[in-house]
Amino acid sequence: MKELIDILKRDRKLLPEEFAALINGMSEEDALYLKEQAFQVKEQFFGNKVFTRGLIEFTNYCKNDCYYCGIRKSNVNAVRYRLTLEDILSCCEEGYGLGFRTFVLQGGEDLRYSDEDIEQICRSIKNKYPDCAITLSIGEKSYESYKRYKEAGADRYLLRHETADEEHYRLLHPESLSLKERKQCLWNLKELGYQVGTGFMVGSPFQTAECIAKDLAFIKELEPAMVGIGPFLPHHDTPFKEYPKGSYELTLRMIAILRLMIPNGLLPATTALGTIHPMGREAGISWGANVVMPNLSPVRVRKKYELYDNKICTGDEAAECRSCLQRRMLTVGHEIVTARGDFIPYTFEAEGKENLCTM
Ligand code: SF4
Numbered sequence: 001m002k003e004l005i006d007i008l009k010r011d012r013k014l015l016p017e018e019f020a021a022l023i024n025g026m027s028e029e030d031a032l033y034l035k036e037q038a039f040q041v042k043e044q045f046f047g048n049k050v051f052t053r054g055l056i057e058f059t060n061y062c063k064n065d066c067y068y069c070g071i072r073k074s075n076v077n078a079v080r081y082r083l084t085l086e087d088i089l090s091c092c093e094e095g096y097g098l099g100f101r102t103f104v105l106q107g108g109e110d111l112r113y114s115d116e117d118i119e120q121i122c123r124s125i126k127n128k129y130p131d132c133a134i135t136l137s138i139g140e141k142s143y144e145s146y147k148r149y150k151e152a153g154a155d156r157y158l159l160r161h162e163t164a165d166e167e168h169y170r171l172l173h174p175e176s177l178s179l180k181e182r183k184q185c186l187w188n189l190k191e192l193g194y195q196v197g198t199g200f201m202v203g204s205p206f207q208t209a210e211c212i213a214k215d216l217a218f219i220k221e222l223e224p225a226m227v228g229i230g231p232f233l234p235h236h237d238t239p240f241k242e243y244p245k246g247s248y249e250l251t252l253r254m255i256a257i258l259r260l261m262i263p264n265g266l267l268p269a270t271t272a273l274g275t276i277h278p279m280g281r282e283a284g285i286s287w288g289a290n291v292v293m294p295n296l297s298p299v300r301v302r303k304k305y306e307l308y309d310n311k312i313c314t315g316d317e318a319a320e321c322r323s324c325l326q327r328r329m330l331t332v333g334h335e336i337v338t339a340r341g342d343f344i345p346y347t348f349e350a351e352g353k354e355n356l357c358t359m
Contacts, residue, residue, distance in 0.1 A: 001030040008260045009037050013220050019213035022257070023250070031253055038256035038288035041263045046290045048334045051266065051341030052325070053135065054100035054296040054318070056091045057305040058083040058121075062108025064139070065174045066162075068204060070235035070306045071108050077237050081301045082112065085121060091296045091318070092125055092132075098322045099338040102133040104158070104293060109139035118145075119152035126153035133340045135197075140181060143188045150192050155342075157189045158197040160228060163204065164218035165211040172204060186222055195343045197226030197266070202254055203246020204232040212254070220261060225343030226291070227258050227265060230272025233308035248276050252287040259288030264346040266291050275312045281325070282332045291341065292329070294321035 004022050008014050014022065026034070059082045060071045071078050083091075092103055103125060107113075122134055136149055137158035146157070161182050163169050169179040189196045200215045201207075219227060231246030251273060258267055268291040269284025277283065281292060295302060295313055302314040313321055326336050 001026055002033050005030065005034050005037055005260070008257065009041070012261050012263070014216075016210070016213040016217050019216050019257075020209045023209040023212055023253075026253065031249070034253060034256045034260075035287050038259040039286060041259055042288045042290055045263050045346075049290070049337045050285060050329050050334045051102075051291045051339060052100060052322070052336050053102040053104045053268075053291065053293045053341075054091070054095035054098075055104045055106060055293045056083070056088055056095075057106050057295070057297045057301070058088055059107035059110040059113065060301075060305050061110040061112065062139075063111055064109050064177060066177070067172055067174070067239045068201070068232065068235070068308075070237060070308055072238065075235075075237045078306070079304050081304050082110070083298070083301070085124060087298065088121060089124060089128065091298065092129060094318050095296045096129055096132065098319055099336075100296070100322075101131060101338060101340045102135060102156075103129075103296070104135040104137060106137040106158070107139075113138075115145050115148050118149055122149060122152035122154050131340070133342065137197075140177075140185045143192075146185075146189055146192055146194070150194060154194070156195040156197065156225070158199075158226065158228065159185055159189065160197075160199040160201075161186065161215070161218060162200050163207065163211055164200075164214040168204075168206055168208075168211045171206045183218070186224075190222070195225040196222070197228060198222060198224045199226075199228035199230075201232040201246060201272075202229055202251040203244070205240050205243045207232075207246075216257065216261065219258070224262075225266055226268070227262065228268050228270055229254055229258070230270035231276045233272055233275060233310075235306065235308045245276060248273075248280065251276075252283055255284055255287045255289050264344060266341065266343055268293055271295075271312060272308065275308070275310055282328050285329065285332050285334055292325050292336070294318065294325050296321075 065072045133155040135156040231251045267289045269281040269289040273280035
């Protein structure tokens with residue numbers, strides 16, 4: 001397996017069957033080797049710096065019904081909320097004071113917000129904080145809508161593909177959603193010049209090593225700036241409530257594999273990782289992640305954005321979240337920096353001659 005890891009580090013890709021073999025056949029010793037290689041690459045590109053993004057979960061309404069999601073439209077027990085523009089701006093104000101230079105606006109696919117509303121949110125934030133990046137994470141939209149948001153100031157877009165295997169996609173989503181459409185959205189976002197993020201759950205129901213190999217092959221093809229992965233965690237009000245959690249260890253290994261695939265990529269140590277294990281985010285950094293995303297949403301709505309059970313950090317104020325993460329990163333020798341943390345394309349031919357820690 002070490003040979004495959006070396007090839008991955010050198011070529012930044014493997015064949016799908018090699019990815020599947022790596023996932024299925026990795027020993028503890030191989031995993032340790034993988035971790036060391038990933039950490040080395042991360043250090044080479046980013047040193048001990050960790051970028052931070054202020055997450056604002058501004059609506060938990062959604063028109064979709066993904067089987068794994070706690071805020072799916074069929075969950076009648078979800079207590080719904082929307083933040084106003086003023087609420088959002090006050091989250092940004094607090095976040096800016098705490099050193100955030102990226103705001104991530106995340107929500108379900110809520111039809112109440114028109115394109116004009118999203119444009120207005122983007123413009124208002126950009127007017128007040130021109131030195132900050134805006135990331136949108138509001139699902140599948142038309143090319144035209146994505147274009148409008150971009151022109152209004154959005155810089156980045158997160159849209160997890162969740163699984164790149166057609167059959168698996170069908171088992172996780174209702175008929176109204178399709179992998180083809182999801183992928184097309186990602187290609188559209190790329191074409192429009194967004195820094196694009198995708199990702200998937202590790203250990204979602206019915207997932208196989210071959211599914212993950214397809215995820216990795218798709219990620220290689222897309223060449224995203226960001227990849228967010230976390231373990232599958234069940235929510236008690238969804239059709240998948242009885243399914244087991246994804247594997248913590250496999251999630252960490254996937255982060256390391258992604259770091260070798262995308263040395264200059266922005267890989268978050270996700271809240272899901274911190275939920276499945278108390279030291280999950282610290283471990284994520286040690287396995288190659290370089291981004292954390294503390295929550296800036298008002299505490300009164302935090303618990304309501306419950307995608308899965310037992311989500312952490314739902315009771316702390318933004319300042320507490322930030323300083324808690326700062327302390328946590330220090331325990332693994334890393335520091336959170338005040339910077340936009342943009343994706344910087346890298347000329348691999350010039351490897352060794354450039355450094356991405358310019359921020
Ligand atoms: S995963 Fe996203 S699109 Fe699917 S139901 Fe949840 S919020 Fe909506």
